[in-house]
Amino acid sequence: MNKSAGTRLHILQKSFELIYKNGFQATSIDAIIASTNVTKGAFFYHFKNKEEMGLALISEVLSPGMHDAMISPLQAATEPLEAIYQMMERLLLHDPLFKIEYGCPAVNLIEEMGPLNELFGNALRDLLLAWQNAIQLVLKNAKISGKVEAHTEPEQVAIFITAGYGGIRNMGKILGKDCYVTFLTQFRTYLNSLQPRNPSLMH
């Protein structure tokens, strides 16, 4: 990577940290450049304005990160429901990039910017739909292999699961880690309810 690209990425990564903690609108450009060794001239050389930086942040930092944490773990799954559970537990309890009190960066941005800025909303919607599609795909394959009940609706379940994730991330901000643990227990129960009652009788 050349120096210019490094500066750009450095701005994006530091912006990501600040925006994750404080929100997009509450994070000033002055605060961003103060947290780096980059000046305002460099910032506006790399980005036309704050909005464009935010969109670059979504596609170049947030999106790859979410893909690694939310989509990749599902694609190599052999046990579908177990893989979905593990993805969720890892996201909630073990991912070192996430702090409970700050929630999920993607959920935060949806909350703040979704209704306010169409470009942000579109980018974030694509992110969300990619995750839901990955979950749907796992469930469709699981139906074929008889590991979830035949009348399971993958689209419904994907929306239900992703909604649960977004909601518990929100809740964790004010209730702390305990609610994650409780959520995960019921999440496992829910996933079990998708299994066939008598797998041995399947044909």
Place this chain on the structure above:
Amino acid sequence: MNKSAGTRLHILQKSFELIYKNGFQATSIDAIIASTNVTKGAFFYHFKNKEEMGLALISEVLSPGMHDAMISPLQAATEPLEAIYQMMERLLLHDPLFKIEYGCPAVNLIEEMGPLNELFGNALRDLLLAWQNAIQLVLKNAKISGKVEAHTEPEQVAIFITAGYGGIRNMGKILGKDCYVTFLTQFRTYLNSLQPRNPSLMH
């Protein structure tokens, strides 16, 4: 109500509308007084600062509204699971105060202010816990009357349900009403999974 109390309430209600749509920090006091016939002097006569106004808004506007929409409907319930479903459907599809693209005012405030301001966080946590307690109470009674399975954990289910609500509210901001309908279908399936398998064999 005397005139002074009317002015105060008017400020709070208009503030609520603006904050619901734009967020707390993004709603300026100038914008609030511009949307009313109230001056800055009146605003700062009734509230020491913006933070205190926000806390008053939670306890005097948001909290009563949430109680009516989320707690009261559960307390007179005869069919517990049906009452929980109806509460959710009403919140998502029929409540005239909520706009899909703006989500839920309480969820929004948790997202934005929960990690930022301890007083906001505490007030919002009390609100959330009151809702979860109301759901737990319905479920405990339903266990006694045999309308949900005996090994159901009311605390887990309450957290799972409220998380689902918060998450789908977030999702609705960028996916629109369709995801509400899909969510509700799976929500019903989930609630059904809490029922006893063979109610007639209960004793």
Place this chain on the structure above:
DNA sequence: TGCAAAACATACTGAATAGTATGTTTTGCA
């Protein structure tokens, strides 16, 4: 009805903000 306190109204302040104008330095390559 007088008058003190409550309830407002207006004009201002200093700090913070996104963005710009205008420079200087660094880099790649002909």
Place this chain on the structure above:
DNA sequence: TGCAAAACATACTATTCAGTATGTTTTGCA
């Protein structure tokens, strides 16, 4: 190696913001 463009750096501006200073009007009641 010269030099044009890329990559930065600095100083500034117009606006917006929460909050204040200082006024005027309204209200309740002795």
